[in-house]
Amino acid sequence: MTPPLADILATARVIAVPMNTRFRGVDVREALLFEGPQGWAEFSPFVEYEDAEAATWLRAAIDFAWEAQPAPLRDRIPVNATVPAVDAARVADVLARFDGCRTAKVKVAERGQELADDVARVRAVRELMGPEGRIRIDANGGWNVDEAEHAIHALGDCDLEYAEQPCATVDELAELRYRVKHMGIPIAADESVRKAADPLAVAQAKAADLIVIKAQPLGGISRALSIVAEAGLPAVVSSALDTAVGLAQGAALAASLPELDYDCGLGTASLFADDVADARPVAGSISAARVTPDAAALARLEATSDRRAWWLARLERCHALLNA
Structure with missing residues (x-):
């Protein structure tokens, strides 16, 4: 009710x-x-x-x-650093805000920028994180299939963990996944899940290897868990640029997933200059506990x-x- x-x-x-x-x-x-x-x-x-x-x-x-809410299965959630579409020279300053994170999600396909900017940014992240670091890219559907294929090839030497929403539509994702399958780079769907009339369509079309889920856009934790179960794909829990209160809901979702194979995109409090509580990563993880805002x-x-x-x-x- x-x-x-x-x-x-x-x-x-x-x-x-x-x-x-x-x-x-x-x-x-x-x-x-x-x-x-x-x-x-x-x-x-x-x-x-x-x-x-x-x-x-x-x-x-x-x-x-x-x-x-569903009972938690873990009390801390491993999270990734998030690198906005900044100049490569600023990457070190961004990563320094994410204490102990072993994974970085790098924004690409920003309007007004070129592929060369993306390549420079991702390579800067790889250099700073070393060969053990995990790097994923997120295009927010900003490329067509040909552009995405070209970009993934250009970043082939960066050892990508996966490419998130490289194209806008399910059909485009399916075509791209077929084209780059030989490279061993998984395709993740975000907008094709959280903004879709049918969040299961991407799984039914075999257009992605994993899905990105967010508690607020999907209507809550229970519904998000249901989508993961029906999709039958690994899931990464991410934030929608939430404050510490919203991040706690995302953390509760991640804490209740039966399997958590990937670091989650819930470290975004480090992108804020202030917040209602401190939800920044510590040693690469955040608490799954509820948050009460500071008065x-x-x-x-x-x-x-x-x-x-x-x-x-x-x-x-x-x-x-x-x-x-």
Whole structure:
């Protein structure tokens, strides 16, 4: 059951968290936090998302705040470093924020950049992490099949762990997977799962070797676990650039997966210049425990009155959609 809107509004806090480095076009991450019987939860669909999509994120937040979650199978989650589409010369500074991480996810296919920029960035990561480090790339669907094939060949000497969402569509992923199969580089699907009308289509089409799952966009932990079970593919839990509260939900999802073969993309607190709690990786992992925001941090990061009004209006619209 969806709780009354008044119950959510009673504890709702809208915050604006500054980033260390521009990421996904975001310099300041906004989120709405609220507390339910089970603890704090986060509602933070990106501002450009329409209400129908954002309502799924609200469903996830309500579930985490009001419902008991699956029993955890582990208390700490190994995580990867995340390298935005920065100049290769800045890679060392970025990696230094991710204490003890043995894996790095490197953003590629950024608008306004060239493949040469991607190659330089990934090679800088490889040089700094050494041969034992694990490197995965994430194109966010930014290449067509030919571009993706060319890029993967150009990065062939970097020993990639996998390529995440190199192309936008399931058909493109399937074609690319066929083309690069001989290279032994797995293809991971992210947007083709979390933004798809049918999140299982990518598995049914044999278009990916593994899937990336996120608690908020998929509607909560239980639904995400169901998708993993039905897909029958290894899963990597990642964040949606969440604050510490949202990362705790992602960590709870990772903690309840029967198998966790890959380091998770839940170390993104290190991309923030501030937060409502400290969720940065320590020795390459984060806690799977719930997070309670620090009162002083909530006050320090409080959004402006106009942004608070915008988020509360969005909350009300999405709440109405869930009730409908």
